[in-house]
Amino acid sequence: MNKFVTAFALSVGAFSAAAAADSWDMPTPYGDSTFHTVNIRQFAQDVETATNGALSITVHSAGSLFPHGEIKNAVRSRQVALGEFFLSTLSNEDLAFGIDSQPFVATSYGDAIKLWAAQKPVITELLADQDLMPLFSVPWPAQGLYTNGAVETVDDLAGLRFRAYNAALEEFATLAKAAPVQVEASDIPQAFATGQVQAMITSPSTGANSKAWDFVTHYTAIDAWVPKNIVVVNKRIFDRLDANTQTAVLTAAAAAEARGLEMSQAEAAAKTQVMADNGMTIVQPSAELVAGLQAIGATMLDNWNAKASDQAKAVLSAYQQ
Numbered sequence: 547m548n549k550f551v552t553a554f555a556l557s558v559g560a561f562s563a564a565a566a567a568d569s570w571d572m573p574t575p576y577g578d579s580t581f582h583t584v585n586i587r588q589f590a591q592d593v594e595t596a597t598n599g600a601l602s603i604t605v606h607s608a609g610s611l612f613p614h615g616e617i618k619n620a621v622r623s624r625q626v627a628l629g630e631f632f633l634s635t636l637s638n639e640d641l642a643f644g645i646d647s648q649p650f651v652a653t654s655y656g657d658a659i660k661l662w663a664a665q666k667p668v669i670t671e672l673l674a675d676q677d678l679m680p681l682f683s684v685p686w687p688a689q690g691l692y693t694n695g696a697v698e699t700v701d702d703l704a705g706l707r708f709r710a711y712n713a714a715l716e717e718f719a720t721l722a723k724a725a726p727v728q729v730e731a732s733d734i735p736q737a738f739a740t741g742q743v744q745a746m747i748t749s750p751s752t753g754a755n756s757k758a759w760d761f762v763t764h765y766t767a768i769d770a771w772v773p774k775n776i777v778v779v780n781k782r783i784f785d786r787l788d789a790n791t792q793t794a795v796l797t798a799a800a801a802a803e804a805r806g807l808e809m810s811q812a813e814a815a816a817k818t819q820v821m822a823d824n825g826m827t828i829v830q831p832s833a834e835l836v837a838g839l840q841a842i843g844a845t846m847l848d849n850w851n852a853k854a855s856d857q858a859k860a861v862l863s864a865y866q867q
Contacts, residue, residue, distance in 0.1 A: 567599055567600055567601070567602065568600065568601045568602070568787070568791075569601075569602045569603075569604065570601065570602070570603045570604070570626070570627035570628060570783075571603075571604050571606060571611065571626045571627065572586070572590065572603050572604065572605050572606065572626065572627070572628050572629055572630070573606045573609070573610075573611040573612045573617050573620060573626055573629045573630070574586055574605060574606065574607050574608075574609075574617075574629065574630040575608070575609050575613075575614035575617065575630065575631060575632070575730070575731070575732075576607065576608060576630075576731065576732075577607055577608045577732065577755065578607050578608070579755055580751060580752075580755060581751060581806075581809045581810065581813045582630065582684060582686075582775050582806070583605070583607045583608075584809070585684060585802055585805055585806045585809055586605055586630060586777065586802070587605050588802065588805065589603075589682075589777075589798055589799065589801075589802040590602075590603035590604075590605050592798040592801060592802070593794055593795055593798045596794040596797070596798060597790075597791050597794045600791055601787070601791050601794070601795070603627075603628070608732060609730075609732065611626070612625075612626070612629070613730075614631060614632070614635070614730060615635065617629040617630065617631045618631050618635075618636065618678070618778070621678060621778055621779070621780050622676050622677060622678055622780065624780050624782065624783060626780075627779060627780055627783045627784075628681065628777060628778060628779040628780065628783075629777070629778065630775055630776070630777045631775065631776065631778075632711065632712070632773065632774075632775055633646065633669075633683065633773070633774050633775065633776045634646060634647035634712045634713075634714060634773055635711075635712055637712060637713050637714065638713060639672070640672055640855050640857065640858060641850060641853060641854040641855060641858040642665065642668045642669065642672060642854075642855065642857050642858035642861050643669065643672070644712065644713065644714055645661065645665060645850075645858065645861055645862060645865075646658065646661055646662075646665070646685075646771060646772065646773050646774055647712055647714040647715070647771055647773045648714055648771060648843070648846060648847055648850055649714070649718060649770045649771055649839065649840075649842060649843035649846060650770065650771070650839070650840055650843035650844075651771065651843070651847065651862075651865075652771060652772050652865070653688060653769045653770065653771060653772065654688070654769070654772065655685065655772065655807070655810070655811060657772065658685045658772040658774065659807070660865060661861075661865050662683055662685075662774065664861050664862075664864035664865040665861045665865075666680065666683075668857045668858070668860060668861050669776075671857070672857065673778060674781065677780060677781045677782055678778045678779070678780060678781060679778060679779050679780075679781045679784060680776055680777070680778050681777045681778060681779050681795070681796070681799040681802075682776075682777050682799040682800065682802045682803035682806070683774045683775065683776045683777070683803060684774060684775055684802070684803060684806030684807065684809075684810060685772045685773065685774040685806075685807065685810050686749040686751060686752075686772065686773050686774065686775070686810065687749040687750050687751055687772070687810055687811075687813055687814035687817070688749070688767075688769035688770065688771070688772050688814065689747045689748060689749055689768070689769070689770045689771055689772070689773065690747065690748070690749070690750065690753070690765050690766060690767045690768055690769070690770070691745070691746075691747050691764075691765070691766040691768050691770075691831075692745060692746045692747070692748065692753060692758055692762045692764070692765055692766075693706075693744075693745045693762055693763070693764050693766070694744065694745075694761075694762050694763050694764070695763060695764060696764055696766075696827075696829065697764070697766055697831075697835060698832050698834060698835060699832070699834045699835055699838055700722050700835065700838030700839060700841075700842065701723075701838075703719075703722040703723065703724045703745065704722065704723035704724065705723065705724065705725070706724045706725070706744045706745045707724070707725045707727050707741070707742065707743045707744045707745070708722070708724035708725060708726050708727065708743065708744070708745050708746065708747075709726075709727060709729045709734065709737065709743040709745070709746035709747075709748070710726035710727060710728055710729070711728070711729070711730070711731070711748075714846065715747065716728075717846055717849070718747070718842060718846065721842045721845060721846065722842060724745070727742055727743050729742065729743055729746075731748075731752050731755075731756065734746070734748075734752070734756040734758075735756050735757065735760065735761065738760075738761035738762070739761060745762070747768075747770060749814075749817075750765070750813070750814055750817035750818045750820075750821065751810075751813050751814075751817050753765060753817065753821055754817035754818075754820040754821055755817075757824070758821060758826065759821060759824040759825050759826045762826070763826065763827055764826065764827045764829060765818070765821055765826050765827070765828050765829070766829050766830070766831050766835070767818070767828065767829070767830055767831065768831045768835070768836070768839060770839065770843075777799070777802075779795070
C-alpha cells in the first residue's frame with residue numbers, strides 16, 4: 547500500500563511550523579479488526595504525516611464515542627468533525643442514499659464503482675444541505691446468506707427471525723416471509739445465541755469477524771448487493787482549515803478510497819476462506835434460490851421507484867445507462 551502513501555504525501559515545508567495544531571475526533575461503528583477501521587486509521591495517520599502534525603485525527607472505533615445511528619448527526623451538529631457510517635442507513639431521508647443496498651442492482655465491485663460514480667454527485671448535493679461533505683466511500687464485499695442448514699429456495703426463509711440493518715433489508719425479509727429484527731454488527735453473536743435472530747444477510751467480513759461458525763452452519767454466496775460505508779466531514783469545520791491542510795485531507799481521502807477498494811476485494815476472498823477453515827459450509831446458490839431472490843429484488847425495485855425522489859431516480863438512470 548506504499549503507493550497510496552506516496553500518492554498523497556505533501557512536503558513538510560508546505561506547513562508552517564508555527565501553525566497551531568488542530569485535533570479532530572472521528573467516531574466509527576466497527577471494531578478495530580474490521581478492514582474499514584484499519585483503512586480509516588491509516589487515513590488518520592496519513593493526514594497527520596502529510597500536515598506535519600498540524601491536524602491529528604483520533605479514531606473512536608466500535609461505536610465507543612457515538613452509537614452508529616448517531617454518528618451522522620454528531621458530525622452535522624459539530625460535536626465531532628468527521629465520522630463514518632453505513633450509507634444506506636440514511637435511506638429514510640432520501641432513497642438516493644440506499645440504492646446500493648437494493649438487491650441485485652449492483653452485485654460486483656465493477657457495478658459498485660459504476661454506481662458510486664452515478665451516486666456521488668447526488669449524495670454530495672443532499673449532504674451539502676446538512677453542512678456535510680463526503681470525503682470517501684468504501685464498499686463491503688458482496689452480501690451473502692447465513693443460515694443453519696442449506697437454503698434451496700426462498701420458501702426456506704419463511705418464518706425465520708432475520709437480522710436487518712436498514713430499511714431495504716427489512717423489506718427484503720418481509721417479502722421473503724421472514725421476520726426482520728434490527729441488530730447491529732457488534733451484537734450479532736449475542737442475537738443468535740439468544741434466538742433473537744436465526745438468519746442474516748451480510749458480508750464475509752462481518753461473518754468472519756463475528757465468528758459466524760459459532761452459530762450458523764452455511765454461507766450461501768448469493769452476492770445480493772455491494773453496500774458501502776461513507777466518511778463525511780462537517781463542511782464548516784473543513785472550511786476553517788487552511789488551503790494546504792484541506793488539500794492534505796482530500797488527497798489522503800482519495801488514497802483511502804482506492805486503498806479501501808483493494809482491501810475490500812482481498813477481504814472477500816480471505817474472510818470466506820476463514821469461514822470455510824472454521825467448518826462452515828460454503829455453497830453457491832441453487833437456480834431456484836437465485837430465481838426467487840431476483841423476483842424479490844424486482845418487486846423491491848418497483849417499490850423503490852414508486853417512492854423515489856427525482857434525484858434518486860436520476861442516480862439509477864445514470865447507473866443503468
